[in-house]
Amino acid sequence: MSLSVSIKHRFDGFALDATFVAPRGITMLYGRSGSGKTTIVNALAGLFRPDAGRIAADGHVLFDSESGIELAPQQRRVGYIFQEGRLFPHMTVRQNLKYGRWFSPEITPAADFDRIVEMLGIGDLLDRRPARLSGGEKQRVAIGRALLSNPQLVLADEPLAALDEARKEEILPYFERLRDELDIPIVYVSHAGTEVARLATTLVVLENGHVAHQGDAAELLSDPAVTPFGAGAAGVVLQATVKAQHADGITEVTAGGVALALPQLPAAVGALVRIRIEAQDVMIATARPEGISALNILPATVAMVRRGDGPGVLVQLKVGQNLLLARITQRSADALALREDLPVFAVLKAVSVPRGAIGDAQVP
């Protein structure tokens, strides 16, 4: 299943012109507010009609301005998870969850009520009304309601934006499971770097209504020429396997043939995890440093040096089969005489990888 999107629309003083493909997994629409993210998602759902364009899920055309096709929202089979939940206040949680199936011709096993209720942990809430749910609970019910409508496409418009950090942590794992278990595209709007790093399989970076970059999320994030969150928040995402849990609170993982020591992960040996390593947490040494507290000293070669307009330099390092980014000053880059193919050591403190930057992952 994949979704192809091409949308053109003129607003006063703003032109939207976006073309991208969303394959299976989570396609993250990333950009600052006003870049047209929500407009695109509403166009996918049929809640907004663009001037021109074409939207098709595999061969199934939802919108095509040329041939005059425009399916109404109720004919598109999208599961839309709204930022504010939008649960029906006059219905119980159970009635909210079952609302979509009234209108769904056939129910696939993926939309099995008991399974989804169990996955989201909302079995105890079924007889409550939305007014008596916490923010995180509301959002879990909203996710369930969208999935149970038997969608061929899931849309999520900043579903965590209204929640505090603890509640975000509560919901993120559910999206990780959707990404890894659902066979349909998920288009997810966000302007939070952490959500992109943890969830995205495909990344579409929007700037002023245009697609600035699109492609595989891990590749784009490790490209110093892209840095969608700005050089200051640049960082890569690695897929890693948990190798061992040590008694001193260190979890050992391997990623692309490289062993890493990280602060304790709540994951079993053998589990796959995603780790975000921020560029500002990676140091570069031309000789192997000795007598240093950092646990990870990794032999690397410089793959690319990108000088920005400011005092910073982004260095892309090849470590085993992984790419890391390091953000250092111009002065350090000159002092070390960094150039492509130079063998160096990447130095990473274990504690600089925060808990929130680690999530479950499953290689599709």
Next chain:
Amino acid sequence: MDWLSPEEWNAVALSLRVAFWATLASLPFALLAAHALARSEFRGKQLFNGLVHLPLILPPVVTGYLLLITFNLQAPIGQALSQLGIVFAFRWTGAALAAAIMAFPLMVRAIRLSIEAVDPKLEEAAATLGASRVWVYLTVTLPMILPGVIAGSILSFAKAMGEFGATITFVSNIPGQTQTLPSAVYAFLQVPGAESSAMKLVVISIVIAMGALLLSEALSRSVARKIGNT
């Protein structure tokens, strides 16, 4: 019911019948008018709004007179309707029509406010879940405006029970035919020695009006509790 004379009882029963039918018949029109005013933009919306509210600000006797010259059996409209077997002039149906028109603005206002309080985003959410417009209205919009519809209907019922000026001008004060409760009170007050009859009807009026008000409050509260606003 021997504490009420047949004449008094007639007036009470007629008033209940008039108010019931006036409310029921005007409800669909009030829903349409309230939706138009709350949700749509069209040319002449202000004029339409003014027309709906006119009975509230015109002297009732003027409304009654306008009804009389429109629906009397010599007038073109009254004549045409009487061909179809519908007669308003000097019948209880006329009293119901007058009451419905006088109560209409109150009902529209209550329903309009409740429609304006419904978040259209909930209706969008229902559409993305597969509901057609009719289903969205039946399963989301209507349940959410129900407190307003109930409050508006009861207000309209109470107003219809008490309508006097337009009714007496339009359909006169014929005992057993068009003599509603307020008309009967008025008639008894014109006759020396009938104060006790008038007083009984006054008490009944107060009881019905208070009962309607309490019922409306209780119903809205229970609906609001179901919706989860409290």
